[in-house]
Amino acid sequence: MAGVLLWVVCPKGNATALLSLIPRSGNKPKKRSFNRVSAISSAVANPARSSEQMVYDVVLKQAALVKEQRGRKALDLEKRSEKTDGFTDWDLLNEAYDRCGEVCAEYAKTFYLGTLLMTPERRRAVWAIYVWCRRTDELVDGPNATHITPRALDRWEKRLDDLFEGRPYDMLDAALSDTVSKYPVDIQPFKDMIEGMRLDLRKSRYMNFDELYLYCYYVAGTVGLMSVPVMGIAPESKASVESVYNGALALGIANQLTNILRDVGEDARRGRVYLPQDELARFGLSDDDIFRGQVTDRWRNFMKDQIKRARMFFDEAEKAVSELNSASRWPVWASLLLYRQILDAIEENDYNNFSKRAYVGKVKKLASLPVAYGRALMGTSKLI
Numbered sequence: 146m147a148g149v150l151l152w153v154v155c156p157k158g159n160a161t162a163l164l165s166l167i168p169r170s171g172n173k174p175k176k177r178s179f180n181r182v183s184a185i186s187s188a189v190a191n192p193a194r195s196s197e198q199m200v201y202d203v204v205l206k207q208a209a210l211v212k213e214q215r216g217r218k219a220l221d222l223e224k225r226s227e228k229t230d231g232f233t234d235w236d237l238l239n240e241a242y243d244r245c246g247e248v249c250a251e252y253a254k255t256f257y258l259g260t261l262l263m264t265p266e267r268r269r270a271v272w273a274i275y276v277w278c279r280r281t282d283e284l285v286d287g288p289n290a291t292h293i294t295p296r297a298l299d300r301w302e303k304r305l306d307d308l309f310e311g312r313p314y315d316m317l318d319a320a321l322s323d324t325v326s327k328y329p330v331d332i333q334p335f336k337d338m339i340e341g342m343r344l345d346l347r348k349s350r351y352m353n354f355d356e357l358y359l360y361c362y363y364v365a366g367t368v369g370l371m372s373v374p375v376m377g378i379a380p381e382s383k384a385s386v387e388s389v390y391n392g393a394l395a396l397g398i399a400n401q402l403t404n405i406l407r408d409v410g411e412d413a414r415r416g417r418v419y420l421p422q423d424e425l426a427r428f429g430l431s432d433d434d435i436f437r438g439q440v441t442d443r444w445r446n447f448m449k450d451q452i453k454r455a456r457m458f459f460d461e462a463e464k465a466v467s468e469l470n471s472a473s474r475w476p477v478w479a480s481l482l483l484y485r486q487i488l489d490a491i492e493e494n495d496y497n498n499f500s501k502r503a504y505v506g507k508v509k510k511l512a513s514l515p516v517a518y519g520r521a522l523m524g525t526s527k528l529i
């Protein structure tokens with residue numbers, strides 16, 4: 146039990162919620178063709194292979210896995226969900242998924258509501274992925290973060306290997322273990338997210354956008370790659386699987402860039418500057434300006450440029466949302482619109498992201514939901 150306790154990291158603001166999820170019984174456990182977005186990152190590409198090219202290999206691998214499964218008609222997902230291998234105690238497994246739903250509802254209410262439109266199978270699988278991501282993030286961001294060492298992350302990765310091989314360590318892992326046995330989810334994005342957490346332990350500066358891009362892929366682009374195999378691509382979609390995964394990746398990158406732009410002051414107080422050093426220098430800025438925290442014209446101009454780039458990633462993602470299964474589109478649109486509006490809020494704060502938190506008010510949040518729903522109904526193909 147002590148081992149489990151060590152692993153379960155309490156969430157922000159509520160130390161008991163994730164602890165209550167501990168099981169009662171000891172069920173121990175090539176190059177891509179460049180588009181507008183890539184043109185930006187390739188401008189600072191490293192001489193060998195840019196981060197974007199490396200990340201694209203993961204996209205191709207995940208897309209291949211999905212295509213392979215698409216080809217195997219007999220492996221109809223909904224039927225496979227009735228498989229009995231691996232788990233004999235259905236009540237325990239259902240309870241595990243229910244707990245994942247509870248965590249999701251507590252930490253990401255809007256997203257949780259959106260998942261209720263999905264089929265029960267897909268919905269609970271997305272919850273299981275959400276919970277694993279949340280727990281992974283909490284390792285380095287939560288209240289126990291100071292105790293986290295690279296060795297602890299190695300153990301978390303070993304645990305990931307085990308759950309992918311059908312040996313879950315606790316009941317939340319059991320839910321994910323069941324999910325990855327049913328959907329064509331590759332382990333690589335999960336491993337890469339852990340790699341992102343390792344990076345956060347050892348690195349607090351990013352020399353250029355190429356370095357930052359890789360970090361954003363690790364901690365957020367991976368989420369897109371993990372989620373789409375479960376959310377599913379619309380059967381009527383004419384887009385290539387790769388282009389949909391590319392859009393999913395773009396949404397993760399856009400979200401993380403937005404997160405970084407919103408939290409500049411907060412991160413600086415923790416000694417972290419995620420903004421690319423070469424781009425700061427190009428605008429006549431340095432770490433000192435960030436620690437001083439004064440909104441100057443140089444800062445405004447720099448921020449305008451950063452916001453423009455984040456919006457380009459959102460644009461890239463938007464083209465792909467309509468290719469998802471119709472029932473999965475609404476939560477994605479809702480989260481995209483909400484996160485995108487944080488960029489507007491930074492502008493409304495006159496680019497003061499040092500001491501003023503950019504947030505989207507309740508009214509705007511609520512207003513976004515029908516907009517998201519309307520967009521979800523439109524399944525136009527904008528990708529090839």
Ligand SMILES: CC(C)=CCC/C(C)=C/CC/C(C)=C/CC/C(C)=C/[C@@H]1[C@@H](COP(=O)(O)OP(=O)(O)O)[C@]1(C)CC/C=C(\C)CC/C=C(\C)CCC=C(C)C
Pocket residue numbers: 256271274275276278279282286364365366368369370372373389390392393394396397400401404462463465466469476477480
């Ligand atoms: C519909 C939807 C949003 C599905 C994703 C569900 C899911 C598995 C989410 C996991 C999120 C999570 C806990 C990630 C851990 C790392 C992390 C915290 C990343 C940051 C998220 C924002 O959270 P927050 O504001 O709470 O950040 P702080 O911890 O407070 O700093 C991120 C910025 C990134 C999360 C990334 C996504 C939500 C990407 C979603 C992309 C898709 C679902 C693909 C959609 C498909 C197409 C084709 C566009």
Ligand SMILES: [Mn+2]
Pocket residue numbers: 282286
């Ligand atoms: Mn976090």
